Amino acid sequence: xxxxxxxxxxxxGSRFDVDYYTSxxxxxxxxxxxxxxxxxxxxxxxxxxxxxxxxxxxxxxxxTCESVEAFTAAFMPVADQLQRDIPKYTDIAPIFQISELKEx
Amino acid sequence: xxxxxxxxxxxxGSRFDVDYYTSxxxxxxxxxxxxxxxxxxxxxxxxxxxxxxxxxxxxxxxxTCESVEAFTAAFMPVADQLQRDIPKYTDIAPIFQISELKEx
Numbered sequence: 001x002x003x004x005x006x007x008x009x010x011x012x013g014s015r016f017d018v019d020y021y022t023s024x025x026x027x028x029x030x031x032x033x034x035x036x037x038x039x040x041x042x043x044x045x046x047x048x049x050x051x052x053x054x055x056x057x058x059x060x061x062x063x064t065c066e067s068v069e070a071f072t073a074a075f076m077p078v079a080d081q082l083q084r085d086i087p088k089y090t091d092i093a094p095i096f097q098i099s100e101l102k103e104x
Numbered sequence: 105x106x107x108x109x110x111x112x113x114x115x116x117g118s119r120f121d122v123d124y125y126t127s128x129x130x131x132x133x134x135x136x137x138x139x140x141x142x143x144x145x146x147x148x149x150x151x152x153x154x155x156x157x158x159x160x161x162x163x164x165x166x167x168t169c170e171s172v173e174a175f176t177a178a179f180m181p182v183a184d185q186l187q188r189d190i191p192k193y194t195d196i197a198p199i200f201q202i203s204e205l206k207e208x
Binding site: 003005022023027030040041044045046049056095096100101102104 | 106107109111126127130131134144145146147148149150151152153159160161163164172199200201202203204205206207208
């Protein structure tokens with residue numbers, strides 16, 4: 001299994017609308033990716049290693065799929081629609097990470 | 105529920121021993137954190153948004169607990185032991201992120 005993580009660095013002065021992201025954008029992502037999506041996670045940053053310091057990331061979304069090919073096949077047809085939605089909740093340029101999920 | 109993510113930025117020239125991390129360090133982390141740990145994930149970076157580009161992070165570990173307090177109570181007594189193990193698999197300084205997990 002692979003996981004595509006979309007990380008939003010918590011840059012000073014940036015804008016991130018948690019309500020829109022969790023109630024509109026992420027449900028839309030799940031619906032558009034359809035059955036290719038085996039699991040999804042939504043993390044909203046609340047802190048760091050040092051008490052009182054801001055979280056390094058405003059948010060991290062995780063999309064788990066069987067393979068990179070399965071993700072790509074589901075994502076490419078809806079990529080424009082999803083990316084056009086991003087300015088509605090943030091001005092942060094997200095970081096994309098593709099990972100292999102390891103069982104331990 | 106909260107998730108503590110430990111992210112290892114994939115800096116050029118850095119060292120990261122995936123075998124040691126997945127077969128020794130992460131199982132030790134799970135054992136030491138004990139029943140406070142409700143879920144764990146291990147992601148090993150394989151790519152980015154652009155085909156052929158390196159993954160932004162060599163690895164991302166995720167520790168899910170009921171609360172920040174539950175994580176802290178389990179982690180503090182074993183923090184030294186876990187942190188002393190880090191140089192055995194990497195010279196990367198990890199980033200710590202504390203997040204609230206959202207259901208969508």
